[in-house]
Amino acid sequence: MSKIVKRHPRDSFMIATKLPAWELKSADDVERVFNEQLERAGVDYFDFYLLHSVEDGNNYDTYVKYDCFNWCMDRKKEGKIKHFGFSFHGSPELLEEILDKHPEVEFVQIQLNYLDRTNPVVRSQKLYEILRDRNIPIIVMEPVRGGMLANMAPEIEEKFKNRQPEKSVASWALRFVGSLPGVMTILSGMSSEAQMEDNLTTFKNFEPLADDELATIDEVTEDILSIPQIGCTACKYCCDGCPMKISIPDVFRTINTLRRYPDDWRSKNFYQGVVQRHGKAADCIACGQCESVCPQHLPIIELMKEAAEILDK
Ligand code: SF4
Numbered sequence: 348m349s350k351i352v353k354r355h356p357r358d359s360f361m362i363a364t365k366l367p368a369w370e371l372k373s374a375d376d377v378e379r380v381f382n383e384q385l386e387r388a389g390v391d392y393f394d395f396y397l398l399h400s401v402e403d404g405n406n407y408d409t410y411v412k413y414d415c416f417n418w419c420m421d422r423k424k425e426g427k428i429k430h431f432g433f434s435f436h437g438s439p440e441l442l443e444e445i446l447d448k449h450p451e452v453e454f455v456q457i458q459l460n461y462l463d464r465t466n467p468v469v470r471s472q473k474l475y476e477i478l479r480d481r482n483i484p485i486i487v488m489e490p491v492r493g494g495m496l497a498n499m500a501p502e503i504e505e506k507f508k509n510r511q512p513e514k515s516v517a518s519w520a521l522r523f524v525g526s527l528p529g530v531m532t533i534l535s536g537m538s539s540e541a542q543m544e545d546n547l548t549t550f551k552n553f554e555p556l557a558d559d560e561l562a563t564i565d566e567v568t569e570d571i572l573s574i575p576q577i578g579c580t581a582c583k584y585c586c587d588g589c590p591m592k593i594s595i596p597d598v599f600r601t602i603n604t605l606r607r608y609p610d611d612w613r614s615k616n617f618y619q620g621v622v623q624r625h626g627k628a629a630d631c632i633a634c635g636q637c638e639s640v641c642p643q644h645l646p647i648i649e650l651m652k653e654a655a656e657i658l659d660k
């Protein structure tokens with residue numbers, strides 16, 4: 348970072364960073380962390396400064412406890428912050444509450460992509476509407492859902508490929524968020540030069556989605572959501588009695604994601620972490636203990652066979 352600062356005039360680039368709630372153990376830590384960030388970046392101001400991961404409970408409570416919203420606005424008055432906002436992972440109710448209390452916030456970063464529009468946990472559509480109602484610029488995170496919307500089942504990807512063989516599947520996800528009014532910036536994680544080239548191509552000559560393309564996205568969304576999921580509620584009633592110490596709900600969580608996104612490396616990594624501490628799906632000896640206690644009456648033995656085929660070969 349310092350090298351960039353040395354090689355280019357400060358007003359020729361923009362730097363964004365965030366205040367992490369989990370680093371704050373006292374009010375003094377707010378200033379300490381901020382000053383360390385300035386020093387590490389080699390700058391005397393940040394263009395965009397965010398409270399990191401505001402969500403119901405812990406993080407938000409910490410920011411309130413140490414008066415971080417007002418503290419950041421004071422730094423803005425001093426010119427050390429040019430634009431102040433926060434990244435958000437909480438409920439629509441909390442978002443409304445914060446914006447009522449802090450109308451001075453200049454932008455909000457939310458998880459937004461075509462699949463999470465109706466996700467009951469993320470509730471992207473609702474968050475988006477709240478920000479639009481208040482005319483607050485939006486920074487989008489997870490537009491490709493951690494790469495999942497670039498790696499779907501072949502029969503689903505075909506719907507995009509049939510329409511635009513030369514365009515990547517990921518480009519549809521980026522164009523979806525890029526076509527939404529109010530979106531100021533789209534943050535897309537990239538793990539290869541090819542992905543970066545592809546994203547640059549998408550935005551160089553940006554084409555907003557036409558209505559019939561939006562209909563294709565709706566169709567793909569429905570296809571993905573209609574892939575059957577294992578109805579495990581993660582109650583863990585089955586876990587203690589498993590003689591092979593298999594973390595059954597974690598196996599099902601992995602399989603549910605992989606049924607929708609067969610190449611999702613994050614789920615595979617997650618499973619590898621699980622089996623370092625627990626048995627693997629292939630260890631199942633079909634004793635039936637789990638099935639006898641599962642309130643959802645899941646055919647766990649059969650599902651373990653499916654999981655072992657996918658995860659343990
Ligand atoms: S059937 Fe398999 S998963 Fe279920 S308790 Fe027995 S060993 Fe564990």
Ligand code: SF4
Nearest residue numbers: 579580582583585641
């Ligand atoms: S008992 Fe059934 S629903 Fe509960 S965690 Fe085990 S598999 Fe899932």
